[in-house]
Amino acid sequence: MLRLALVLATVPMFSAALNAQTIRYLEDSHIWVLATTHSSYALGIGPGGLLEHVYWGSPVTRAGDFSPIPAHRDISSFDPSEMLDAEEYPGWGGPRYYEPALKITRADGDRDLVLHYVSQHIDGNDLDIRLKDIRDDIEVTLHYHVYPDTGIIRRSSTILNHTPQIVTLESAQSAVWNLPQGTGYRLSYLSGRWAAETQLNREPIHEGEKVIESREGHTSHNFNPWFAIDDGSASEEHGRVWFGAIAWSGNWRITVEQTPYRQVRVTGGLNNFDFSYPLKPGEAFETPEFYGGFSDHGWGEASRLLHHLELTDIQPHGAKARVRPVLYNSWEATEFNVNEAGQTALAEKAAKLGVELFVMDDGWFGKRNNDHAGLGDWTVNPQKFPNGLAPLIHTVNRLGMDFGLWVEPEMVNPDSDLYRAHPDWVMNFPGRPRSELRNQLVLNLARDDVKQYVFGFLDKLATEYNIRYFKWDMNRTFSEPGWPEMPPAEQQELWVKYVRNLYDIIDRLRAKHPNLDIESCSGGGGRIDLGILKRVDEVWTSDNTEAFDRLRIQEGFSEVYAPKFMSAWVTDVPNMNGRSTPLQYRFLVAMQGALGIGANLNKWTEADSDLATHMIALYKRIRTTVQYGSLYRLLSPRTSDVTANEYVSHDGREGVVFLFRHSQEYQTPAPTVYLEGLEEDAVYRIEPEYGKLSDNGETFSGAYLMHHGIDAILRDDYDSMAVLLHRE
Numbered sequence: 001m002l003r004l005a006l007v008l009a010t011v012p013m014f015s016a017a018l019n020a021q022t023i024r025y026l027e028d029s030h031i032w033v034l035a036t037t038h039s040s041y042a043l044g045i046g047p048g049g050l051l052e053h054v055y056w057g058s059p060v061t062r063a064g065d066f067s068p069i070p071a072h073r074d075i076s077s078f079d080p081s082e083m084l085d086a087e088e089y090p091g092w093g094g095p096r097y098y099e100p101a102l103k104i105t106r107a108d109g110d111r112d113l114v115l116h117y118v119s120q121h122i123d124g125n126d127l128d129i130r131l132k133d134i135r136d137d138i139e140v141t142l143h144y145h146v147y148p149d150t151g152i153i154r155r156s157s158t159i160l161n162h163t164p165q166i167v168t169l170e171s172a173q174s175a176v177w178n179l180p181q182g183t184g185y186r187l188s189y190l191s192g193r194w195a196a197e198t199q200l201n202r203e204p205i206h207e208g209e210k211v212i213e214s215r216e217g218h219t220s221h222n223f224n225p226w227f228a229i230d231d232g233s234a235s236e237e238h239g240r241v242w243f244g245a246i247a248w249s250g251n252w253r254i255t256v257e258q259t260p261y262r263q264v265r266v267t268g269g270l271n272n273f274d275f276s277y278p279l280k281p282g283e284a285f286e287t288p289e290f291y292g293g294f295s296d297h298g299w300g301e302a303s304r305l306l307h308h309l310e311l312t313d314i315q316p317h318g319a320k321a322r323v324r325p326v327l328y329n330s331w332e333a334t335e336f337n338v339n340e341a342g343q344t345a346l347a348e349k350a351a352k353l354g355v356e357l358f359v360m361d362d363g364w365f366g367k368r369n370n371d372h373a374g375l376g377d378w379t380v381n382p383q384k385f386p387n388g389l390a391p392l393i394h395t396v397n398r399l400g401m402d403f404g405l406w407v408e409p410e411m412v413n414p415d416s417d418l419y420r421a422h423p424d425w426v427m428n429f430p431g432r433p434r435s436e437l438r439n440q441l442v443l444n445l446a447r448d449d450v451k452q453y454v455f456g457f458l459d460k461l462a463t464e465y466n467i468r469y470f471k472w473d474m475n476r477t478f479s480e481p482g483w484p485e486m487p488p489a490e491q492q493e494l495w496v497k498y499v500r501n502l503y504d505i506i507d508r509l510r511a512k513h514p515n516l517d518i519e520s521c522s523g524g525g526g527r528i529d530l531g532i533l534k535r536v537d538e539v540w541t542s543d544n545t546e547a548f549d550r551l552r553i554q555e556g557f558s559e560v561y562a563p564k565f566m567s568a569w570v571t572d573v574p575n576m577n578g579r580s581t582p583l584q585y586r587f588l589v590a591m592q593g594a595l596g597i598g599a600n601l602n603k604w605t606e607a608d609s610d611l612a613t614h615m616i617a618l619y620k621r622i623r624t625t626v627q628y629g630s631l632y633r634l635l636s637p638r639t640s641d642v643t644a645n646e647y648v649s650h651d652g653r654e655g656v657v658f659l660f661r662h663s664q665e666y667q668t669p670a671p672t673v674y675l676e677g678l679e680e681d682a683v684y685r686i687e688p689e690y691g692k693l694s695d696n697g698e699t700f701s702g703a704y705l706m707h708h709g710i711d712a713i714l715r716d717d718y719d720s721m722a723v724l725l726h727r728e
C-alpha cells in the first residue's frame, strides 16, 4: 500500500500541554483548542454566550496562553459591540451588518436570529457545538473535524427547526473564517471562463466585500470555490497563508470582507442568490462542507496540504486509490464521427504507444451525429455500432486496455425521444422560453423520476458492458431553473436537491460497480471542487489542450487540486489558438498531471509515434512521483519566461523537474532554477531527459541543487526538458 507523508521537517514539534488530544476544551477560559503539529485553531464562549473566534495560525502549545474572551464595548451608536465580536457563526439579528452565516424568516414574519452557545460534544477529532436562538427552538450545530496530518479543519453546520412554524432559510452558510485583526492582507483566487479556467489572481484586500461565486447551477468555469489569504508578504515557500475550499458542485459563494474594525472574515457555503429553503417543524438542513487550513510556509505548502488531504481523505478509495492510467480519448480525433472500425483503428494505435485506458467520447448513442440531436437517448447507435459496443470493448480489452465511455447524463436535446416523451423533465418556468445552449436543456435532477432514469441507464451500461470508466460530462449552465410541479415556496429547493441527487447517483453507481472510475467534465473545468472529488477519480481540466495556454490553467489548478486529478492530454497542433508547439513540449506539459492522448493517431508520423512511445514509458516511470508527490512551483508562467515545476516523491527518494521555455528574446539564457524539498546532505543522481543542463556532473548534494540551483539549456521558443532526481 502506498503510504503518503508530507515533508514536515520545518514544522515545530508539539509540546506537552495540548498534545494529548487534538481537540481540547479549556474549562477556565471556555475555549476549545483544535491543535495539530501543523496549526492551531481556537474558539470560545464570549461574554453573554456568543461563540467567538480566538486564534488560527501556527501551533500554540501552552494551554495557559488562552484567557477568557473579553467583552467589547460599543464605539458609538453607529458602531455596536457586535461589529467587533468575531463570531464563528453569526445569525442575522440584533445590530449586525456584516455578512451573516444564517438568515431566516419565520412564517409569522419575524426575521431576528441571535445564536448563543448551548452545549458541546467532543469525539476524537470531531467537535460539535450546539447554538440556539435566544428565544426560539431554532438550533444550529456547528461541526468541526480536524485532520491531524495537515491541520485542515472541515466545517459544516446543521440547522434544525424545532419550532411549530415553518422557518425559511434565506442564507445558510457552511462556515465563517476569521483572520487575525489587521489590514494589508492579500487575496488569491481563481477566475476564468470556458477554455481559460483556473487563472490565478492576487489582489490586495480593501475595506468592503469581495464576492466570488457560482450562480450557474454547477461549480462554474468563472470562479473556483477556493481562497487563500496572506498577510501581503507571502511567496511560494514563505509566509503565513490561510486558505479554504468548499465541497459543493452547485451554486456556492465566498465573501471576503474587510470591516472598518480591522476584521477580515471569509464567509462561504451555498450561494444565497435565488436561495430559499423552507424548513418544516422538525426538519433539519445540512450545509456543504468548507475546508480551511493554515500554512506558515507560503502558497506552496498551502497547496501541498490540500493535495495531501485530497489524496488521503477526499478521493474515492483514499490512499488506496490506484495511480491514474494513461488514457486515450477519441474526441479531438473523430468528434461525433465514431464507429466500430474507426475506434478499433485508433485503439490499435493507442495500445502500441502504451495507452492503458481507451475512452470513446461523444457520438455513440441515439441520433447523435452532431450536437443537435440524441442527448438523452442512451442506446447504442445501430448504424455506427451494428453489433452493439461489445465487439469494440472486446478488442480494446484484447489489446490490453480498459474501456471508457463518454456520457452526459443530466442533459437532453429537444430533438430526442427522451424529450418528446418527457418535456416536463427539464427545468422550466411554464409558458416562458426554454433557453437552449449547445442545443440542449437541463434535466431537473432534483426530481426523483429523473434521478431514477439517470441512475437506471448508467447502471444498465455498467452492468451490460465491461466499462471501467465513465467520462461524465455536463455541457451547459442552468437557466430558467423552474420546478413547476412543486408548491411555489419549495421550488427554489431545486438548486440544492439537484446537487444532492447528482451526488447520490454517483455514490450508488460506485457502490454497485466498485471497479468503475469516473471523470468529472463540464465543458472542461466547469465542475471541479472538493465535493465532486469525493466521488470521481479525475477531472477534465479544460477543453483548451493547447500546451502553452495549459501551463497557466494547470498552475491555477494546482493551487487547490492535486496533479493526480488533473487530466491532461497531448493533442494535435494548431489547436484552439493557432499556436504550434513541438510534440515533446506538449507531452512534457501533459505529463505534469494524469497523462492522456487526445490526438488523431491516424495522422501521426512514425517519428511522432516513436517519441510518444518513449514519453509514455518515461511517464510510467515518474507518474507515482507526479501523482502522489509534493509539488513545488519553482517558476510561474505568469511572471517568468521559463516555467518550472518540481515533484518530490512521498519518501523523498525520487524527484522530477519539468522546465519550459516560452519564447526566446535577445538570446537570453534561461534563469537559474532553485530546487526545493530536498535533503541538504543527501546526494542526488541527475538524469536529464530531452535536454541538457549546463553542469556536466552526474551527482549533486541537495544543498547544491537548492542553493546553487540548476541551469537548463533552453534556448529556443517552446524548448522543454525534464530532469529526474534519484536520491543515492
Ligand code: GLA
Pocket: 331, 361, 362, 406, 473, 475, 521, 522, 523, 524, 540, 543
Ligand atoms: C465537452 C467536453 C469535450 C467533449 C465534448 C463532446 O465539450 O469537454 O471533452 O467530450 O463535450 O461533445
